[in-house]
Amino acid sequence: MSRRTGRLFFANPGPTNIPESVMRALVHGSQDFQDPDFVELVRNCIARLKRVVRTSGEVFLYTGSGHSAWEATMVNLLSPGDTVLMLESGHFSESWSGMCRKLGLVVETVAADRRMGADPALVTAALREDRAGRIKAVCAVHNETSTGVALPLADIRAAIDAAGHGALLLVDTISSLGSLEFRMDEWGIDAAVGGSQKGLMLPVGLGFTAVSAKGMAAHPQAKLPRNYFDWSVMMERPFRSFVGTVPTQMFYGLAESLRLIEEEGLEALYARHHRLGEAVRCAVRAWAGNAGPQLFCQAPARLSDSVTAVLMPEGYDANALRRTALDTFNVSLGGGLGGLDGKVFRIGHMGDLNEAMVIGTLGAVELSLARNRVPHGAGGVNAALEYLAAA
DSSP: OOOOOSOOEEEOSSSOOOOHHHHHHHOOOOOOTTOHHHHHHHHHHHHHHHHHHTOOSEEEEEESOHHHHHHHHHHHHOOTTOEEEEEOOSHHHHHHHHHHHHTTOEEEEEOOOTTTOOOHHHHHHHHHHOTTOOEEEEEEESEETTTTEEOOHHHHHHHHHHHTOOOEEEEEOTTTTTTSOOOTTTTTOSEEEEESSSTTOOOSOEEEEEEOHHHHHHGGGOOSOOSTTOHHHHTTSGGGOOSSOOOHHHHHHHHHHHHHHHHHOHHHHHHHHHHHHHHHHHHHHHHTGGGOOEESOOOGGGBOSSEEEEEOOTTOOHHHHHHHHHHHHOEEEEEOOGGGTTTEEEEEOOSSOOHHHHHHHHHHHHHHHHHTTOOOOSOHHHHHHHHHHHO
């Protein structure tokens, strides 16, 4: 294989591109995490992170990926044998369900067409049938990274309220926070699980849970075993987080990533993600001609602004296309997860990116389609350019 030249265009949906200023901020020597200056830095970061989450609730942080935050959330809110209602969305709702079962929880699923997303009315129906109150939590992946489908969380909250049910609403925001609009308190979310490596533009390794007052009230009754993730222990620790050593360097990076988000402004940030996401979708809609690749998500109102999943025509290998894009054009695309492996490729458009980066990625995809003789409509890149020129 010949040497890949030029800069890597990293278009994966996580981890995402890390801004140069964040990378420089991460290069910091070790220090005592009880140093007063560092204590002030962490407290400032937590207050600013709450503004991104849009919550006045508690925030607990862990050294770990988003999966660690999933586990921490479940063991701190639930007890062995409790039932959770999982909204089917794709690979990550499956993974979350698998974790719940291993923890000794019972999982009931709101089935969904994964190209459309779950129907909130089915949530109401399931909760109304639960007259005994077995269901303790409703679990939803805000943005299903594997399918490019985003769920309307306010509608899910309304569905729970319509049933008059007391279940907690637990939400995975790992690939939505900092990319899609998210309003924890306003939408009545009881726990929001997040990670550092996507919209927050950091390396993998810092997970967190934001918790409502209702969630904190449920915590003392939770009986699942826990130690490193025990919120009761964390409440007595510095920063109300970390049962153990604090990852000090990550907070210098977090402070800078939050500065960048604040400088742009949340509304402008959401608008940028929508603009770049729609440019990608314009290209895919053009490629869909001639029986070509198409958007995996078929619900227009639920198209993700952080990742687009593209379904290949029958008989054509998405992984072969990805290899061409990487080996020939130095563009890294996301692969299909679970049952979508080889059927789907994914274009991430979250975090630190702009129009030029998106157009470069789309150009490499269009070249790779041609190199692999994949049928497709012409003019995908032009469609994206026309949209961006008018946006």
